[in-house]
Amino acid sequence: MLENLDLELREGEILALIGPNGSGKTTLFRTLAGDLAPLAGSALLESSRGLREAGSLSGRERAQLVARVLQSERPSWAASVLDYVEAGTFARTGWFGLPGPKERESVRLALEAADLGALATRPVTELSGGEFRRVLIARAIAQEPRLLLLDEPAADLDLGRQMDVLGLLRSLAAAGKAIALSVHDLNLAALIADRVALLAKGRLAALGPPREVITATTIAAVYGASVLVSDHPFGDLPQIVHTPPWLRDGSTH
Amino acid sequence: MSPVAQARPGGALRTGIGAGVAVLLFVAALFGSLCLGAAPIAPGTVLRALGSRFFRGVLADPMAVTIVWELRLARTLVAGVSGAALGCAGAVLQGLFRNPLADPYALGVSSGASLGAVVALALRITAPLVATGAVQVSAFVGALAAAAIVWAVAGIGLSRASTASLLLAGAAVGSFLGALVSLVVTFDQGDLQRVFFWLLGGFGGKSWPDLVAVLPGAAISIAVGMALARPLDILGAGEEAAASLGLEVRRTRALAVSAAALGAAAAVSVGGIIGFVGLLGPHFARLLVGSGHRRLIPAAAASGAALLMAADAAARSIAVPLELPVGIVTALVGAPLFLYLLVRRGPSGVER
Numbered sequence: 189m190l191e192n193l194d195l196e197l198r199e200g201e202i203l204a205l206i207g208p209n210g211s212g213k214t215t216l217f218r219t220l221a222g223d224l225a226p227l228a229g230s231a232l233l234e235s236s237r238g239l240r241e242a243g244s245l246s247g248r249e250r251a252q253l254v255a256r257v258l259q260s261e262r263p264s265w266a267a268s269v270l271d272y273v274e275a276g277t278f279a280r281t282g283w284f285g286l287p288g289p290k291e292r293e294s295v296r297l298a299l300e301a302a303d304l305g306a307l308a309t310r311p312v313t314e315l316s317g318g319e320f321r322r323v324l325i326a327r328a329i330a331q332e333p334r335l336l337l338l339d340e341p342a343a344d345l346d347l348g349r350q351m352d353v354l355g356l357l358r359s360l361a362a363a364g365k366a367i368a369l370s371v372h373d374l375n376l377a378a379l380i381a382d383r384v385a386l387l388a389k390g391r392l393a394a395l396g397p398p399r400e401v402i403t404a405t406t407i408a409a410v411y412g413a414s415v416l417v418s419d420h421p422f423g424d425l426p427q428i429v430h431t432p433p434w435l436r437d438g439s440t441h
Numbered sequence: 442m443s444p445v446a447q448a449r450p451g452g453a454l455r456t457g458i459g460a461g462v463a464v465l466l467f468v469a470a471l472f473g474s475l476c477l478g479a480a481p482i483a484p485g486t487v488l489r490a491l492g493s494r495f496f497r498g499v500l501a502d503p504m505a506v507t508i509v510w511e512l513r514l515a516r517t518l519v520a521g522v523s524g525a526a527l528g529c530a531g532a533v534l535q536g537l538f539r540n541p542l543a544d545p546y547a548l549g550v551s552s553g554a555s556l557g558a559v560v561a562l563a564l565r566i567t568a569p570l571v572a573t574g575a576v577q578v579s580a581f582v583g584a585l586a587a588a589a590i591v592w593a594v595a596g597i598g599l600s601r602a603s604t605a606s607l608l609l610a611g612a613a614v615g616s617f618l619g620a621l622v623s624l625v626v627t628f629d630q631g632d633l634q635r636v637f638f639w640l641l642g643g644f645g646g647k648s649w650p651d652l653v654a655v656l657p658g659a660a661i662s663i664a665v666g667m668a669l670a671r672p673l674d675i676l677g678a679g680e681e682a683a684a685s686l687g688l689e690v691r692r693t694r695a696l697a698v699s700a701a702a703l704g705a706a707a708a709v710s711v712g713g714i715i716g717f718v719g720l721l722g723p724h725f726a727r728l729l730v731g732s733g734h735r736r737l738i739p740a741a742a743a744s745g746a747a748l749l750m751a752a753d754a755a756a757r758s759i760a761v762p763l764e765l766p767v768g769i770v771t772a773l774v775g776a777p778l779f780l781y782l783l784v785r786r787g788p789s790g791v792e793r
Contacts, residue, residue, distance in 0.1 A: 221684075221685055223681070223684060223685075246689075247684060247687045247688060247689045248687035249687075250687065251685060251686055251687030252687070254685070255685065256681075256682070256685035258679070258681060258682055258685070260679075261678055261679055261682045262679070263677065263678070264539040264677045264678075264679070265677050265732035266731070266732055267674075267677065267732065267733065271674075271733065272678075275674065275675050275678065275686055276686065278671070278675050278686050278687050278688065279686060279687030283668065283671055283672060284668070284671070327686075331686065
């Protein structure tokens with residue numbers, strides 16, 4: 189359940205959704221994507237025909253505005269990377285339409301943006317976790333949406349692959365996409381986001397630049413965890429350091 | 442050349458060869474089925490017998506003409522069309538359920554058809570043509586009714602019919618109807634022989650009217666299955682991801698289930714319960730043309746047809762003068778073949 193949530197996302201902006209498990213991050217994504225209808229209030233998307241209720245659009249209309257990257261997606265058959273990314277054009281071509289020159293070009297650009305050109309013919313079932321995540325992002329790019337919603341895009345990836353994915357998201361935002369991502373790792377949230385929305389029990393507990401939202405006080409209040417917040421050496425960004433009881437008490441080590 | 446531009450030709454060549462093999466197998470099974478039987482006929486004689494109806498100049502053995510045209514051709518085509526419907530239905534359901542173990546009977550279609558058939562047999566209609574027709578119609582109605590019950594139960598039990606709930610409801614409804622079949626047979630043992638043959642499946646004595654009976658349902662089912670190719674590809678990403686790509690998942694599911702139920706019902710009502718064709722056809726097709734549904738669905742139909750025509754030819758040639766129920770042949774050959782594919786390719790159906 190989400191309550192009293194007032195959020196607006198602009199083009200070129202990256203918003204990180206943070207909050208404990210069950211705080212409503214996924215529910216918010218589903219509502220924005222039109223999968224769930226809000227019980228009260230509205231989730232509005234700006235389409236070529238003005239502001240529209242997410243749930244009032246057809247599946248294909250919505251998919252032309254909003255793309256999602258799910259954390260749980262696994263391929264069920266050995267499609268090539270190219271075919272998998274091409275599925276992003278479905279919203280434009282429909283049931284019987286074959287991708288035309290325009291769609292093929294957007295697939296090519298998406299593969300290029302995600303640095304997948306060399307993997308185009310590989311079966312998706314043979315990719316590493318980081319490669320497959322980039323395939324999903326490339327498919328979302330090929331959808332040519334205005335808004336990208338990503339569930340934990342950096343989870344289960346090693347440090348290097350995490351930075352690849354975050355860098356890719358940064359360049360998409362620079363190209364004018366609005367991006368919202370859920371993320372558990374608060375340091376990653378601080379690194380990538382222009383604004384951070386902290387959800388707690390379905391409510392918006394804090395919203396603003398990382399510096400203002402990620403503070404020792406809010407973390408202690410919302411997560412019940414004790415941390416120190418310091419500065420990132422390269423910028424005005426908060427970086428958290430865990431200070432769990434067993435270190436504070438000096439009882440071990 | 443960029444890698445993207447190169448991506449197609451290699452794969453296209455392979456799938457092109459695979460499609461060619463599928464067509465060859467289909468033609469070979471069709472022709473082989475015309476040659477084989479209680480009285481084998483030489484291929485040349487079969488060709489002349491076939492040609493004699495089209496070209497006045499072709500001279501053929503009148504006996505061969507009668508056997509080929511009046512007996513074997515119709516029967517072979519009934520088996521082929523039924524196999525195509527089962528293969529296509531299997532491919533559609535495997536795509537929908539994202540599960541290579543799904544088969545056309547997963548929706549309770551076979552138990553529904555069995556119940557329809559045994560009830561019709563228990564009524565003991567004696568007029569020859571009406572009797573066959575009644576069993577077929579009753580089986581067809583039973584099959585579709587079972588699928589409709591499965592759909593309704595899955596839809597009511599959960600807020601929206603999910604794919605997993607469909608499979609579970611299919612298993613439960615199938616068992617229940619299977620018990621009813623046993624119950625009917627227990628109380629009415631008069632026609633056990635016919636019940637037995639119906640339940641094991643077979644094309645003995647099938648002729649042109651049976652082809653007319655099976656063709657419309659099979660054709661509609663295959664046509665809808667082919668139209669579902671791209672949606673099924675999209676669905677391969679999972680239901681939530683497919684919805685985010687713009688696919689109307691519920692509409693796709695309703696169409697896929699209807700098409701598969703119709704095709705399986707048409708096949709089962711004419712040929713009885715024939716196992717493994719709907720499971721094996723799509724797996725075979727996947728080996729030939731890969732997993733993309735645009736090629737997989739027609740290839741699964743062709744493979745299913747070839748498998749069932751070959752199985753029927755074997756059923757009437759192995760134990761002459763006895764004719765084996767074709768369901769025994771498909772299970773005896775199909776089960777080990779399926780296990781082999783399983784071991785080779787892994788349970789996910791994804792090539793290792």
